[in-house]
Amino acid sequence: MTTELINALIEAQKEIDHIVQDEQNPFFKSDFASLKAVFDSVKKPLNDNGIYLQQESKDHEGGVCVETIFYGHGGKLSTGNVFIPAIKHDPQAFGSALSYAKRYSLLMACGVATMKEDDDAEKAMQRDKTSNATEVKKASDIKYKLYKNSNNKAAAATVLNEVGLLNACRRLMPNPQEEDHVVMYETNADTIKKARDNSTEEETKDALTNLINLYENKKVVKKEDFDSSKRTDRGSNG
Helix, strand or coil, X not given: CCHHHHHXXXXXXXXXXXXXXXXXXXXXXXXXXXXXXHHHHHHHHHHHCCCEEXXXXXXXXXXXXXXXXXXXXXXXXXXXEEEEECCCCCHHHHHHHHHHHHHXXXXXXXXXXXXXXXXXXXXXXXXXXXXXXXXXXXXXXXCEEECCCCCCCCCCEEECCHHHHHHHHHHXXXXXXXXXXXXXXXXXXXXXXHHHHHCCCHHHHHHHHHHHHHHHHCCCCCHHHHCHHHCCCCXXXX
16 A cells, blocks of 8 residues: 555545435335446546556355455555355345445445435344334234245244335335345235235225235336335334
8 A cells, every 4th residue: 555545545535426326116215326326436536546446256155255456556455345145045146245245345445425324224223123122012913924034933023014014015125126125025925915905005005016016027116106205103013
């Protein structure tokens, strides 16, 4: 690492703005920045200041490990490894984990964030709240349970009614492009369809129908159908 490289990185950072989320899941109102958006935002300022960006993947059991490295001005700066677990041992799961790792490694290395609050961080916080919730509903009150996958015996959410189930789905599986969300939907598809059929509220029934279409039929749904302002906290303890 050289002083010249650090000074060049400082100049590049002055030109890099926070990343605008360029993609959205219409059902869950979930904004996220694609890997392309991140690269497009940081690559030119870095290159213009004589800095070459390289990302290296490294072997790691159970997932993907990526390190972002900067070269230039006679020096090299490594930014540390970012590990993302792969939920399944197949190419699609590892490809999804690799995309995550490259995106977060690059954001961290460049010291930038997204324009809005990071959705993935929020989801992680919500999962932590679920696992550490102090309020426990009576077993007789629980109507639906959602599981992360077929091998996980512990429920990711327990809810009292169809509205609670809808809210839990919005929180736990907002992006059908992510492998872990697809796995979770497939694990709970029968429960979601049962809730849809049992719902006495047309708004909830329609939203659950759109969720099913989003994952199974890949139908395009209207953004306004999933206004987050419609969300309530009725019927959910997770």
